[in-house]
Amino acid sequence: MSPQPQASVGAPLSRVDGRLKVTGGADYAADHHPEGVVHAVIVDSGIGRGRISGIDTGAAEAQPGVIRVITHRNAPTLPYRDNAGSNNPAGGRRLRVFQDDQILFHGQPVAVAVATTLEAAQHAASLVKVVYDAQPPSTDLSDPDVPTNTPTTYARGDAQAALDSAAVRMEMTYRLARNHHNPMEPHATVARWDGDRLTVWDKTQWVIGGTQTELAAVFGIPLESVRVISPFVGGAFGSGLRTWPHTTIAALAARETRRPVKLVLSRRQQYFGTGFRPACEYQLSLGSDRSGRVSAMVHDMRTETSTYEPFGERGILPLGQVLYDTPNVSQTYRTARLDVNTPVAMRGPGFATAAYAIESAMDELSYELGIDPIELRVRNEPEADPSNGNAFSTRRLRECYTTGAREFGWDRRDPKPRATRDGDWLIGTGVATGVYHTLRNPAQARVRLDADGSALVESATSDMGPGTYTSMTQVAADALGLPMRRVTFRLGDSLMPNAPLHGGSLTMASVGSAVLNGADQLRQQAIRLAVEDERSPLYGADAGTVVVRNGRLHVPDNPSRGETYQQLLARNDRAGLEVLGTYTPVQNRFTIEAYAAVFAEVAVDARLGLVRVRRMLGVYDAGRIISPKLAESQAIGGMVGGIGQALLEHTVTDHRDGRIVNANLADYLVPVNADIIDLKAIYLQGEDMDADPLGVKGLGEVVLVGVAPAIANAVFHATGHRVRELPITADALL
Amino acid sequence: MHPFSYTKVSTTREALNAGRSGGRYIAGGTTLVDLMRETVERPDTLVDISGLPLRGITVTGRGGLRIGALVRMAEAAADSKVRTTFPVISQALELSASAQLRNMATIGGNIMQRTRCAYFRDVTAACNKREPGSGCAALKGVNRTHAILGTSGDCVATHPSDAAVAFAALEARVHVLGSDGRERSIGFADFLLRPGSTPHREQAIHRGELITAVEIPVHPRPLVSGYLKVRDRQSYEFALTSAAVALHVRGGVIREARVAAGGVGTVPWKLSAVERHLIGERPSEALWTAAAARAADGARPLEHNRFKVDLLKRTVERQLRIVGGSR
Known part of the structure; x- marks a missing residue:
């Protein structure tokens, strides 16, 4: 098979759906209005733990337009079959809506009002009177008496002994606040039953494995009876990786009222109606010699989970095992059972949390030893994966740092803390490493070529913002030898071929490889058809030499010898060609990860406690870049998210009753334009063919990992004051 | 949001009549509608006064400045008289809210805006300001953003306005029309009330009174x-x-x-x-x-x-x- 010219992949193209999005033509979940749709509004628990002792829906039901108020008293029993394989945490019992009188967290749904208009439903919801037997909830991770689940542990060497004998020993505790994803688009579900078949239009990052399987399990109906449609997702960052209670409630309300039901969570409800990045306490002890060789690291981590599901950050352990060539490592990771709703993965899950602690600690060590922070990292850079001896497929972290240091002007830095001033501002710079493992899951994509020479590619994946529509079109266009405009990529429908969760930076590697496989197969089918067709100018040509360019099949050394897809299909009386592309990850003996070197310059007004990120640079080893413009957007978005995590984002709970007090976008602070000054991303050119057929390593997560510690380290350099808690706010700096 | 009726008035007389019979005035609506959505505010009748002729910014005879109650925050901030005479006002306005809100919100509404205290805005929490006698959840709750001055055992909520800080500094006067049609003016220091034991009373105006302007008195030049x-x-x-x-x-x-x-x-x-x-x-x-x-x-x-x-x-x-x- 001769290689196809790459015209679209690698080109800085704009989003194929950009126009639709900016003109309001993209239909998000709540934009769907099936005939006869009515509105549902959830009533949330006003206590943090206890039981419902009384519930009065009379006033609500008496309101004009109100169809039904559903509570645990009149809701049908739902089967809630197990759904292993989805993102429901194993070993838990998921929240079962309206199945009993128990309150497990503040904000838990206790009723839903269904009415003909949204306003009537909202009003009715506010009129539902609930009486509780309340108990004091436990929501504070820092409470040492909170019960924890069985810890996850890891050990190599003898970390404690190595620590005890180390020339330099440091022991730090870092704390990270709870963060919420806060996508622009609220979570929403529109549900409709046709007999015993359910259709939902839903905001989801996992159409089949997440939402379709869960609804089938909850309602105890065959998978084929559920159709999930999710063509556009207005940001999610992980919040769409599970099927939350409101989706079940929408479907339940639709079944009970025999009407299509639309349910949109309010901004406030998203702070307890969906998951979050759990708060974390991270104790880290490290031992080093005077030359900066780290001999021991002891990690002790605790994160929040609910009382009913043990959610653990799977990504919190790997970084401490593979980032540095440390012979003695021990890790203990506990999840604390609190009266909160269950967390979920959020951009850079686990890795971002661990990177803040580890990369802050390395920075602290660099000052302790008087070694440049980059040099210290290089001295501990492993040649092979220290956790299992595997070779790295590609690991160009050193090069990320070399390039970054040059572009950022690192060598102009005065290493002394609190040494650089600009008027009232103290200036500091810091670095940190970002890592995220390259995940790949099985995926399928259907590729169809029509008689008019256009192609349609479909896979039940999602596009929460990275530009899946565009990047998949690019891959398919080049593999089919078509211009972008002749290729349409569709996603977000459970009737389409199966795709894995759209998260963990695995979509390009997984779905992209399936698209590539399908498009390659289809092109070869067409080529075979031509070279075996006596009437084709390509008859008898070596199929392995034929390429397709701009929809025309030809041999490279004689471009005039060829024909178009249209000619080929018309002459053969074919309506089109269709292929199911597949991708199955190949297990190999490599450790495969994407890397980032993150540089930050901050200005700190220490008198007023203000921090401004003046500029940031990320240099990434993420394998092949399919779509440079989208990759740039990903990196900028990751840095903005990291700035939020470092300086602003903090979900605040009132531990007296478990209430989230800043459940809105005025009080839960995310960066605004004025906070974002100068962000720059550089991707190292290259590909990683041991990772997947496209040579990509994933970049949606790694671009956030390392941002917060780079900023925190810059704040220390600016002020000489080490803040070991995120977000870093005025209170800590004064 | 509780059901309400809405009426739009075109003269101050109509406004005062509607106000006297219990209507709540609404202009830009940037605070009121927000709070209605949270059911913190539950007015039965909204009286839209945005069409009233209270939009001018004029230099007073003695060299002060009179800003009409319905002047938008963005307009006031951009006004050349405000900018040159009292930059503290335009700066306070420009540092407030967002461009979209400043385009809607009025000066009269700005000084009437209610606190951002999270417990005030959450109807399931105790709040004496919202529900007299129910207690103050902020006192021993999450109170990082709360007040350290002028507090009482019943309320520790801050007043959120920036412009009002400039007005207070400059000792502005608030002009109001009573339901009898008579105008009176209130010094800014007396206009906004400290909570004391009645935190639900926030301004020294009576039901149905209509704010017509904020006047900045003459100050010595150069200022x-x-x-x-x-x-x-x-x-x-x-x-x-x-x-x-x-x-x-x-x-x-x-x-x-x-x-x-x-x-x-x-x-x-x-x-x-x-x-x-x-x-x-x-x-x-x-x-x-x-x-x-x-x-x-x-x-x-x-x-x-x-x-x-x-x-x-x-x-x-x-x-x-x-x-x-x-x-």
Whole structure:
């Protein structure tokens, strides 16, 4: 098979759906209005733990337009079959809506009002009177008496002994606040039953494995009876990786009222109606010699989970095992059972949390030893994966740092803390490493070529913002030898071929490889058809030499010898060609990860406690870049998210009753334009063919990992004051 | 949102009639509608006054400035008379809210806006301001953003407006029309009420009274002024602390000083002790520091807002230096 010219992949193209999005033509979940749709509004628990002792829906039901108020008293029993394989945490019992009188967290749904208009439903919801037997909830991770689940542990060497004998020993505790994803688009579900078949239009990052399987399990109906449609997702960052209670409630309300039901969570409800990045306490002890060789690291981590599901950050352990060539490592990771709703993965899950602690600690060590922070990292850079001896497929972290240091002007830095001033501002710079493992899951994509020479590619994946529509079109266009405009990529429908969760930076590697496989197969089918067709100018040509360019099949050394897809299909009386592309990850003996070197310059007004990120640079080893413009957007978005995590984002709970007090976008602070000054991303050119057929390593997560510690380290350099808690706010700096 | 009726009026007479029979005035709606959505506010009748002729900004006979109640925040901020005479007002406005909100919200509504206290805005929490007698959840709750000055055992919520801090500093007067059609004016220091034991009473106006204008009295020229707002993010956030400063310096001596602070008080906090410390003195770094040291006099911090005591002093000190110069 001769290689196809790459015209679209690698080109800085704009989003194929950009126009639709900016003109309001993209239909998000709540934009769907099936005939006869009515509105549902959830009533949330006003206590943090206890039981419902009384519930009065009379006033609500008496309101004009109100169809039904559903509570645990009149809701049908739902089967809630197990759904292993989805993102429901194993070993838990998921929240079962309206199945009993128990309150497990503040904000838990206790009723839903269904009415003909949204306003009537909202009003009715506010009129539902609930009486509780309340108990004091436990929501504070820092409470040492909170019960924890069985810890996850890891050990190599003898970390404690190595620590005890180390020339330099440091022991730090870092704390990270709870963060919420806060996508622009609220979570929403529109549900409709046709007999015993359910259709939902839903905001989801996992159409089949997440939402379709869960609804089938909850309602105890065959998978084929559920159709999930999710063509556009207005940001999610992980919040769409599970099927939350409101989706079940929408479907339940639709079944009970025999009407299509639309349910949109309010901004406030998203702070307890969906998951979050759990708060974390991270104790880290490290031992080093005077030359900066780290001999021991002891990690002790605790994160929040609910009382009913043990959610653990799977990504919190790997970084401490593979980032540095440390012979003695021990890790203990506990999840604390609190009266909160269950967390979920959020951009850079686990890795971002661990990177803040580890990369802050390395920075602290660099000052302790008087070694440049980059040099210290290089001295501990492993040649092979220290956790299992595997070779790295590609690991160009050193090069990320070399390039970054040059572009950022690192060598102009005065290493002394609190040494650089600009008027009232103290200036500091810091670095940190970002890592995220390259995940790949099985995926399928259907590729169809029509008689008019256009192609349609479909896979039940999602596009929460990275530009899946565009990047998949690019891959398919080049593999089919078509211009972008002749290729349409569709996603977000459970009737389409199966795709894995759209998260963990695995979509390009997984779905992209399936698209590539399908498009390659289809092109070869067409080529075979031509070279075996006596009437084709390509008859008898070596199929392995034929390429397709701009929809025309030809041999490279004689471009005039060829024909178009249209000619080929018309002459053969074919309506089109269709292929199911597949991708199955190949297990190999490599450790495969994407890397980032993150540089930050901050200005700190220490008198007023203000921090401004003046500029940031990320240099990434993420394998092949399919779509440079989208990759740039990903990196900028990751840095903005990291700035939020470092300086602003903090979900605040009132531990007296478990209430989230800043459940809105005025009080839960995310960066605004004025906070974002100068962000720059550089991707190292290259590909990683041991990772997947496209040579990509994933970049949606790694671009956030390392941002917060780079900023925190810059704040220390600016002020000489080490803040070991995120977000870093005025209170800590004064 | 509770059901309500809506009526739009075109004369102040109609407005006053509607107000007298219990209607709530709505102009830009940026606070009221928000709070109605949370069912914190449950008016039965909304009287839309946005069509009333209260939109001018005029220089008064004596050289002060009269800003109509329905002037949008963005308009007031951009007005050349405001910008040249009282930059502290335009700066306070421009540092408020977001561009979209400033395009909708009016000056009259701005000084009427209600607190951002999370417990006030959450109808399931105890709040004496929202529901007299129900208690104050903020007192021993999450109170990082709450007031350290002017608080009571019943309420510790801050007044959220930036513009009101500038108005307080400049000793503005609020003009209101009573339901009998008579105009009266209220000094800004008396217009906004400290909570005491009646935190639900926030302004010294009666039901149905209509704000027509905010008047800035004449101040000696030249008057240098400006507003500093300290907050976690650069835009679209309420103040942790803020300072409005106006100084009249003649012959190298401060003859008049007008200083108020925001983000720290249950009402915009006039810093009379700071002002007194400045009068008759020559500007200097030492003076700014010494004067600002009085900024938090009487402060009673809560569990999470102790940092505001120092931050307030530093904010005032910095703004004195910015306005008064460093020499």
